[in-house]
Amino acid sequence: EVQLVESGGGLVKPGGSLRLSCAASGFTFINYDMTWVRQAPGKGLEWVSSISSRSSYIFYADSVKGRFTISRDNAKNSVFLQMNSLRAEDTAVYFCARAENSGNYYDMFVLGPWGQGTLITVSS
Amino acid sequence: QSALTQPPSASGSPGQSITISCTGTRSDVGGYDYVSWYQHHPGKAPKLMIYDVSKRPSGVPDRFSGSKSGNTASLTVSGLQAEDEADYYCSSYGGRNNVIFGGGTKLTVL
Numbered sequence: 001e002v003q004l005v006e007s008g009g010g011l012v013k014p015g016g017s018l019r020l021s022c023a024a025s026g027f028t029f030i031n032y033d034m035t036w037v038r039q040a041p042g043k044g045l046e047w048v049s050s051i052s053s054r055s056s057y058i059f060y061a062d063s064v065k066g067r068f069t070i071s072r073d074n075a076k077n078s079v080f081l082q083m084n085s086l087r088a089e090d091t092a093v094y095f096c097a098r099a100e101n102s103g104n105y106y107d108m109f110v111l112g113p114w115g116q117g118t119l120i121t122v123s124s
Numbered sequence: 125q126s127a128l129t130q131p132p133s134a135s136g137s138p139g140q141s142i143t144i145s146c147t148g149t150r151s152d153v154g155g156y157d158y159v160s161w162y163q164h165h166p167g168k169a170p171k172l173m174i175y176d177v178s179k180r181p182s183g184v185p186d187r188f189s190g191s192k193s194g195n196t197a198s199l200t201v202s203g204l205q206a207e208d209e210a211d212y213y214c215s216s217y218g219g220r221n222n223v224i225f226g227g228g229t230k231l232t233v234l
Contacts, residue, residue, distance in 0.1 A: 004169075035223075037170075044127065045162070045170070045213050047223040059221040100172055100181060106158050109215075109223045112181065114169040 002026040002113040004096050009118030012086055016122070020081040022096030022115060029077040030054070033099040033108040036070060036081050038092035039117070048094070050108050051079065057108070064090075086122045093117040125218050128153065128226035135232040136204045144229045146197040146214030152224050154195035158217035161190055161199045164228075165210045173212075174199060201231070209233040 008020040022034070036048040049060045049070040058070055069082040079096055100112030129147040136142040146153065146161075153159055161174040172181050174190035177197060187202045197216070201208055214226040 037225075044228040045164075045215075045225040047215075047225060050223075057221075061222060095170065097170075100175055106156075106217055109158065109217050110160050110172070110175040111162070111170075111215075111223075112172050114171070116167075116169045 002098070004098060004113055004115035006094060006096050006115045006118040009094065009120050011121045011123065013124050014087060014122055016086050017082070017084045018086065018120060020083065020094055020096075020118060020120075022079045022081075024077045024079070024098065027098070030074040031102045033057075033102070034070075034072060034079040035097045035099070035108070035111055036079075037095045037097055037111065037114075038090075038120075039095070040089070040092040043092075046092075049081065052108060053102065057105075083120070086120075088122050091120060091122045093119050125152065125220070125222070125224055128214055128216060128224055130212075130214060130226035130229045132227070133230045133232065135234055136201075137234045138204050138206065140204050141200060141202045142204060142231065143198050143200045144212055144214075144231070146199070146216075146226050148195050148197075148216055148224065150195055152216040152218050153192065153197050155219060156217045157192070159190065159192055159197040160215045161188075161197075162213045162215065163208075163210045164213060170213070204233050206233050 035050040097111035164170040
């Protein structure tokens with residue numbers, strides 16, 4: 001069974017930093033691209049960042065570019081999101097998701113299994 | 125790039141069919157056949173229901189179907205069941221190494 005478990009959420013002050021982790025199991029992690037998506041309270045889903053299977057390609061939403069860094073450790077079946085210079089508008093549940101398929105570039109953006117998310121609250 | 129446009133709510137009785145629209149531009153929905161639909165029960169993990177406009181992942185009932193015409197994609201749920209009540213989000217490849225989501229539609233089964 002595919003499982004994605006996010007951790008690292010919590011309360012942080014504006015300007016602070018936080019590192020999210022997503023532990024994957026139940027599939028060959030190195031074969032799949034991974035993505036972070038967030039959902040602010042009462043709002044819809046927002047794509048945050050994606051990383052290809054071997055970290056060759058990394059993409060960010062404009063809203064987080066320069067502040068967030070996605071990375072992965074294929075030996076540990078984990079993907080990470082380092083979040084710096086956090087703002088109130090970054091408050092959200094952050095989900096990690098695996099690409100549904102592996103094969104071509106566009107597969108990166110089709111999100112198959114998702115985790116249940118971890119809540120980040122940015123507030124003073 | 126702006127979020128894709130979805131109706132905020134939709135409803136239907138058990139057994140009926142409903143269709144949820146998702147409108148973008150020719151830079152996203154209209155330009156690529158990479159539209160996906162996700163079902164989200166609040167507090168749970170979102171679930172992929174449709175990808176590449178009309179493909180169903182393994183395990184998704186064939187009551188769920190997708191289509192696209194021009195800049196608008198659609199998700200149809202036939203034979204509505206109580207467990208279909210959830211939030212539904214469309215997404216599209218955005219043309220700039222990114223994904224754009226819709227604002228979400230809350231589906232109520234009456």
